[in-house]
Amino acid sequence: MASPILPGLGLGSGLDTGAIVKALVDADKAAKQSQINRQTTTNTSQISGIGTLKSVLANFQTAIKNLGSTTTPQFLGYTATSSDPKVLTSVASNSAVNGTYVIKVDNLATSSKVATAAFAGGASSAIPSGTLTITQNGISRPVDIPAGATLQSVRDAINTQQGVNGFSANIVTDSFGSRLVMGSTVTGAGSDITLSGVAGLEITAGQKMGATPTATSAGAIGELAVDAKFTVDGLAISSKSNTVDGAISGLTLNLVAGGGATSTVTVGPNSDGLKKSIQAFVDAYNQVVTTVNTLTKPSLDKDGKPTIPAALTGDPLARGIMASIREPLASIGAGDKLTVLSQLGITTNQKTGALDFDSTKFTTAMTTQKLGGEIQTLFLGDPTATGDAAKGLLERMNTALTPYTVTGSDGILDARSTNLAKVKTNLASQQEALDRRIETLTAVLTKKYNDMDLLVGKLKATGNNITSMFEAMNAQKNAS
Numbered sequence: 001m002a003s004p005i006l007p008g009l010g011l012g013s014g015l016d017t018g019a020i021v022k023a024l025v026d027a028d029k030a031a032k033q034s035q036i037n038r039q040t041t042t043n044t045s046q047i048s049g050i051g052t053l054k055s056v057l058a059n060f061q062t063a064i065k066n067l068g069s070t071t072t073p074q075f076l077g078y079t080a081t082s083s084d085p086k087v088l089t090s091v092a093s094n095s096a097v098n099g100t101y102v103i104k105v106d107n108l109a110t111s112s113k114v115a116t117a118a119f120a121g122g123a124s125s126a127i128p129s130g131t132l133t134i135t136q137n138g139i140s141r142p143v144d145i146p147a148g149a150t151l152q153s154v155r156d157a158i159n160t161q162q163g164v165n166g167f168s169a170n171i172v173t174d175s176f177g178s179r180l181v182m183g184s185t186v187t188g189a190g191s192d193i194t195l196s197g198v199a200g201l202e203i204t205a206g207q208k209m210g211a212t213p214t215a216t217s218a219g220a221i222g223e224l225a226v227d228a229k230f231t232v233d234g235l236a237i238s239s240k241s242n243t244v245d246g247a248i249s250g251l252t253l254n255l256v257a258g259g260g261a262t263s264t265v266t267v268g269p270n271s272d273g274l275k276k277s278i279q280a281f282v283d284a285y286n287q288v289v290t291t292v293n294t295l296t297k298p299s300l301d302k303d304g305k306p307t308i309p310a311a312l313t314g315d316p317l318a319r320g321i322m323a324s325i326r327e328p329l330a331s332i333g334a335g336d337k338l339t340v341l342s343q344l345g346i347t348t349n350q351k352t353g354a355l356d357f358d359s360t361k362f363t364t365a366m367t368t369q370k371l372g373g374e375i376q377t378l379f380l381g382d383p384t385a386t387g388d389a390a391k392g393l394l395e396r397m398n399t400a401l402t403p404y405t406v407t408g409s410d411g412i413l414d415a416r417s418t419n420l421a422k423v424k425t426n427l428a429s430q431q432e433a434l435d436r437r438i439e440t441l442t443a444v445l446t447k448k449y450n451d452m453d454l455l456v457g458k459l460k461a462t463g464n465n466i467t468s469m470f471e472a473m474n475a476q477k478n479a480s
Contacts, residue, residue, distance in 0.1 A: 015453070017446075017449040017450070017452075017453055020449060021442060021445045021446050021449055024445055025438055025441055025442050025445065028438070028441060029434065029438050032430075032434055033434065036427055036430055036431055036434065039423075039427055040424075040427050040431075043420060043423050043424050043427060044424075045311040046311055046312065046315075046420055047417070047420045047421070047424065048311060049295045049310075049311030049312045049315075050312075050317075050413055050416050050417050050420065051417070052291060052295065052311075053291065053292070053295065053312075053317075053318070053321070053404075053413060054405070054413045054414075054417075056287055056288055056291040057288065057321070057401055057404060057405050057413070058405060059284070059287065060284050060285070060287065060288050060325075060401065061398055061401055061405060063280065063281070063284035064281075064284070064394045064397060064398050065398070067277055067280060067281055067379070067394055068379070068380060068392070068394040068395065068398075073091070073380065074273070074276075074277040074280070075274065075277050075375065075376050075378075075379040075380050075392075075394075076091070076092055076093075076094075076270050076273060076274075076372075076376055077092070077094050077096070077269070077270060077274070077372030077373035077374070077375060077376040078092035078093075078094075078096040078097075078098075078250070078267055078268065078269060078270050078372060078373070079092060079267070079268060079269070079270040079273055080092040080096065080251055080265055080266070080267050081265065081266045081267075081268075082263045082264070082265050083263050083264040083265075083266075084261070084262070084263040084264075085256070085263075086256060086257055086261075087103075087105055087255075087256055087257050087261040087262065087263035088103060088105060088253055088254060088255050088256050088257075088263050088265075089253075089254045089256065090251050090252060090253050090254065090265050091251070091252045091254075092250055092251055092267055092270075093250045093251070093252070094250075094373045094376045094377060095249060095250040095373075096249070096250030096251060096267050097249070097250060097267065098267055098268050098269070099266075099267050100264060100265070100266050100267070101232055101233055101248055101251075101264070101265045101267075102232070102233055102234075102262065102264050103230060103231070103232050103253070103262065103263055103264070103265060104230060104231045104260060104261070104262045105228070105229075105230040105255050105256075105257060105258045105259075105260070105261050105262075105263075106229040106230055106231070106258055106259075106260055107226065107228065107229050107258040107259070108228050108242050108255055108256075108257070108258045109187035109188050109225075109226065109227055109228035109239060109240055109241055109242050109255075110187060110223070110225050110226050111183060111184050111185065111186060111187045111191065111225055112136070112183070112184050112186070112191050112192040112193045112220065112224070112225045113181065113182070113183045113184075113193075113220065113221045113222070114181070114182050114192070114193045114194075114195070114203050114218075114219060114220050114221065115172065115179045115180070115181045115182075115203075115209060115213075115218065115219070115221050116179050116180045116181075116195070116200065116201050116202075116203060116218050117179070117200060117215065117216045117217065117218045118174065118176035118177035118178065118179050118215045118216075119151055119177045119178050119179070119200065120176070120177040120215075121177070121178075122151075122173065122177065122178045123150065123151050123152040123171050123173075123178050124150050124151070124152065125150060125151045125177075125178065126148075126149070126150060127145060127149045127150060127151055127153075127154050127198065127200065127201070128145070128149075128198055128199050128200070129145050129146055129147040129148075129149060130145050130197055130198045131143070131144060131145065131197050131198075132145050132154070132157075132158075132195060132196075132197050132198045132201060133195070133196045133197045134158070134162060134167060134182075134193060134194075134195060135193070135194045135195075135196070135205070136184060136186060136191055136192070136193050136194075137186065137190060137191050141162055141165060141167075143157050143158050143161050143162060144157065144161070145157065145198055151171060151178055151180060152171060154169075154180060154198075154201070155169045155170060155171055155180060158182065166184050166185035166186055167182060167183070167184050167193075168182070168183050168184075169181065169182045169183075174213075176213075176214070176215035177215065180201060181221070182195070187225060187228075187240060187241055187242065188225060188226070188227050188228075188239075188240025188241065189224075189225060189226050189227045189240070190225070191225045191240070192205060192206060192220060192224050192225050202218065203218050203219055204218075204219065206220075206224065207219035207220065208220045208222075208223070208224065209221060227239060227240050228240075228241070228242055228244070228255055228258075230244075230255065232247060232248060239255075242254065242255040242256075243255075248265075250267075251265070251267065253265075269366065269370065269372045270372055271363065271366045271367075271372070274362075274366070274372060274375055274376075275359055275362055275363070277379075278344065278346070278357060278362065278375075279357055279359070281379070281394075282346065282355045282356075282357045285325065285354075285355050286354040286355055288321075288325060289322070289352065289353050289354045289355075290352075290354065292318050292321060292322055293352065293353070294310065295310055295311050295312040295318060296310055296312050296313050296314075296315065296318045296319075297310055297313070298310055298313050317412070317413075317416065320412075321401075321404060322353065324400040324401060324403075324404070325397055325400060325401065326348075326353075327400060328393055328396040328397045328400060329341060329348075329393075336374075337369050337371055337374055338369075338371050338374040338375065338378060343365055343369075343371070344361070344362050344365060344371070344375065345357055345358030345359060345360070345361030345362040345365070346358075377392065378392060378393055379392050379393050379394050380392040380394065380395075381395060
């Protein structure tokens, strides 16, 4: 804002008109400026507070997601340890039992990979239009081949139209020309790929290219797809997949290497793993509690009284968040033995609202009551149940937080941030309007006091002239 030049001591009046104008302007500005400053400070603090809440809740949801991951689950009642992870790995479910199993892997399940006859013209070779039919396990899947197609565009069409079904295609060029090579993510005997419907791309079921392919050779590269074969304590088992469920009750085996390699799988209670996961959950929960307490708890003034408000002191939003994440803790009903969190050594601190975890009490409960399976159900849910009974603590807590963290206008925190941004813009507009009004007022008062000073100066000059006239008249009178 451009400020007018205030006068100093009036040449005519001798008054400090600059100080007078400043005092009048400051008095007019003070109340509104104080209001804007106060509201701006509060708004800035709230924007920062909401941003902190969004960050800590996002971190909490990420922690919940990681703990509840289906691919790398952290809450497992039992642990399955393989003596040689290079042969196989294993994951124990809630229905596992203690035990040791010797597993010998004779061969892994393989997938089908086939190649067409060679095209001397390379990847740009012309391919007749039509419908290429890919058949696997008795299921046929069509690929549309338009007019003007080339071997390369056929490859692209297969990947685009059938990639979602696990098929992939590429072009390999050998001494005879370019061949369309196809593979699949499906494994097991009988899953060999056949192609039909387009001349030059046909591959017959069960046909192998042979050890020394010719230009016209077409079929499976190497051997046909086979099932995995392995033994468990000497009992022969086969599987179409290298991820095996059900061979051993409560275990999922991930076969890694064949050739008769052997590994011993040992199943036992997952006490240390569960303790670590519970501590991670408690730490993530307490980070939210600590942040909310910091944002809502007033600070002490110079007299030691809690009168200085925090960013969100008295804000119902913070209380709503805490109520939402505490509700899932109230009722768990995980099983016959585990009915309350305190059995695991998890209690609520009455002063701070945070969770306390007594690892010694947890260890005792695991030893005496064998709660591993019920702990897994508590946190991850029961897949055999329906409705809310199937949801674990992690899922229910994530659901409770979602209304706050979802992005866009439907998210409570995002909507609050939007409203605060509007308030900030409005305050900036109010400040600009006040600055313009003060600038105008300063200019008006300055002109008035300049005019007053000029008038006083003229009056003084007139008075001085009159005084001089009377003095001259008196001097003449006295001289005569």
